[in-house]
Amino acid sequence: MFKDKSLLLSGRKWGIVMLSDVEIAQNAEIWPIDRVAERAGLTPDEFEPYGRDKAKITLQKKRARGKLVLVTAISPTPAGEGKSTVTVGLADAMNQAGVKTMVALREPSMGPVMGLKGGATGGGMAQVIPMADINLHFTGDFHALTSAHNTLAALIDNSLQQGNPLQLNPRRIVWKRVLDVNDRALRHINIGLGGMTSGIPRESGFDITVASELMAILTLSQDLMDLRTRIERIVIGYTYDNEPVTVAQLGVAGALTVMLKDAIKPNLVQTLEHTPALIHGGPFANIAQGTNSVLATDTALQLADFTITEAGFGADLGGEKFMDIKIPILGQAPDVVVLVATVRALKYNGGQSRENLQNPDLKALQAGLKNLARHLQAMQRYGKPVLVAINRFVTDTDEEVALIQQFAAQHGSQAYETNVWSQGGQGALKLAQAVQEAADNEQNFQPLYQADDAFETKLQKIVTEIYGGRGYELAPKAQQQLVTFKAHGWDKMPVVMAKTQYSFSDDAKQLGAPEDFIIHIRELELKNGAGFIVALTGNVLTMPGLPEVPAANRIDIDAHGRITGLD
Template identity: 70%
Template sequence: MQTDIEIAQAAEVWPIEKIAEKAGLTPAEWEPYGRDKAKISVDETAHKSELGKLVLVTSINPTPAGEGKSTVTVGLADALNGIGQQTMVALREPSLGPVMGLKGGATGGGYAQVVPMADINLHFTGDFHALTSAHNTLAAVIDNSIYQGNPLHIDPRRLLWKRALDVNDRALRHVTIGLGGPTSGVPREDGFDITVASELMAILTLSHDLMDMKARIERIVIGYTYDKEPVTVKDLGVAGALTTLLKDAIKPNLVQTLAQTPALIHGGPFANIAQGTNSIRATKTALQLADYVVTEAGFGADLGGEKFLDFKTPLLGKHPDVIVVVATVRALKMHGGLPKTALTEPDEQALATGLANLGQHLQSMTRYGVPVIVAVNRFVTDTPEEIAMVEAYARDFGVQAYVADVWAKGGAGATELASAVAEAAQVASDFKPLYEADDDAVVKIEKIVQTIYGGAGVELSDKAAKQLREFAKRGWDKLPVIMAKTQYSLSDDAKKLGAPKDFKIHVREFIPKLGAGFLVVMTGTVLTMPGLPSHPAAYDIDIDENGRITGLF
């Protein structure tokens, strides 16, 4: 059986000008980055006056068994094109952290991939490098300001802005900088976040244009003075320099699927520590060009799905017309208590127990008032009886389930799913956000915990409660909330699989991100700098004398 990269390397890849023409872009709206990639820039008033249909793909809570959300997203887009619907796909860019670590890339798999797969999963068009450079330029400016007499009276003990690196490096979570004598800066404690957790990544994906991005960067709170007053990038005077470093990164990237469906890939915030969606610009551009746009949100519906619906939707100015929840029999059996080593064996009892995880996501997604469909991502070990159990369970929620056999068959393996999505997209929906914009932060969090997670409530640490009191004085307490939570469980305990009940979410602190326009809610033990596993994927990746890559999935 061929690996993902072998399939991608053997594929016919069209010249990017042909994909740009197929997408409906004018020559002035794109610029080539080699033969098979391009940067695009489309005015928000250009092309269609009425936006296309938006399909959001999300999933159950991920497990080591794999769910294949990106694979289904790509396969569904190809399938919609296959049934005559002009379709584009809009995805996030992969981070090198999981590519070299455990999770893998984000280009789909098998015959449902975006290409050039290796380039996209590695350096692509340099967006992440630009973000990392901009982030660390700001960090350098902050420490230089302190060193050069500290004219802004920044309290080094109250700095919020860490450094960033697009690598899973646990050794950098907590560091001491400024050692080496008077000319090496002011010694203080610091740390690193992974680049996808940077507020600049969030801002890149939320900005409509360069000036919007610059204004957002100016609002970033980097820390506090000795008098506990916030210090912003505007105070430092470097918003222009940071925006300049990101002038190309703000442009979405155009590539293609194996079936030559145009694909926009742009931005890559993780959904367990950030907002988990691709950029506003990429999604909006695709909606201007295509009749259908298939996009995904990171991790499960409890994280990326909720954030897309409650945070991105108001900024995008359009809600999804259909929500697709991806599930696999293997993952559901794991949620039912079966170990990973036993997932290939039929076990209807474990599946019956694990289906409660799907049930919680169906309950939470259907409450938004948008048609919901289940996509069962098929594995060769699935039995007809097991698939029938998933279909019957979904029907109890008034939701239809369809098999997606896209890894092996590409779009041809999701024709029935595509037809159902196209039909559902024509149904008038009554979108209902989860919370009101003027709800305070605790109310917003409680609604997420009780409605989306199925939990009992929220517990704030003393630090978090004190922060909220201070935020209220500054008018920050009603900002949207972005939950930083383990992706593996509906709770904040990664070991509680399935659909736990009567749990509380433990909030240890808040991180204000005024440039992005939200509060990050740090829960449980979630970290903003992941670590590598005992056997990282980097051990398996190699390249030969001809530049041919192996081991990249």
């Protein structure tokens, strides 16, 4: 696993050796990508190397699908709870147990990498590599998406400048620009200033790239032509007569598809233990659907007996959207759901301060278990087996872990301690065995709502059955938008709730399991190409800002190209 065998980190389990994630990744033995492809079962004409350790995949023949495991989580702390780490560690454990397994993850956004959370490739001994490449430019998918999105924006403004043949109302253009950086100063801007040759003056703004409808489309498309068809359906704005204008009318769907012809292909890399991993697509779960691409998941299902995938943030966000938006397109429900919980997140949801989360506190833990119960209930209502993975930290006590296990058993599940951060796949062997056994338990999938349910019905079911709230309230702007959507027959689409990840409610300060609350929806966004409607709740933003001390402040590189601080 490591070029220097002295770095096997047996002491890390006890907090003695404290190498950073990037140091572990830099000392890993990386297989050539053709060896990883061979292990995955790919033929030479089914992958295109991107250097020595990455590749793009295009399957040439169909295979039978294996079983699917979804990894989701309870409500996290601001630092995250290691969902990707558990996903990677579980896949490594499955392979250690002799079960052919692959990982399917999302691509990290450089917004969080340089902002608050840092990287998103797992951690410790359960990582995907090359870690630095994946967290930064990788194979260029995000750059292609950003370029395609902004090309469309430029083409829209050019159409206005060249006589506005589509009669677009400049005040009703809904297509903004994007950037894969947390930059609050660009949320609201004025463009077209500088005189007659510099465009038509109007208000606009920037979203982060992962909030782009093109990102959602890429991750939901089943092939290149499906991608093109979805791009054609994008509504870019409305005419002076309030009629929608689409990309098809602008006549540039072909050009945008060309820009994404390689980005649509899933990316092949490996874990520290050389488990083949597909990393593709990166929509956030708090403002988009929060899952990796349908193509990547389908590819992994065809190549492996088990595919381990994850959905962003808690089960109320990525988990729900995986079930209600991705599954109908993928055509396969998870055989097992793994719900990641940590002692620190449960204590945080039980009222313990962030500064003291490393200190034992059974009272706060007991109070926070309400959060675990609600997430369990939300996932169990889909009819599939749900297991709990306790992602153990060095500061966790045996009493705290035992309390979670007892609580899970009382709520129809089993909780398994995992130590993948310190031990890799070895730290999840019991969970791996439980996953295999649960996957043999044939149970029918029960969707939350039907495709032809009214938009209001879908909203109500998400709020009451997943969040545990009383209902929702549409602001006047959202009410008017819904009238428009109904007039054009768009109101039967699935719902993407854009909501804080820290609470079941739309108030990040309401931790634990709040009751009798109302979800306040301030506006709706149509994603006609992606095929869903985004309901923006509370004060959630589609262009985040940087924290007081960004992660970028600790990232550096030396004269030999060795990176530090990228965790």
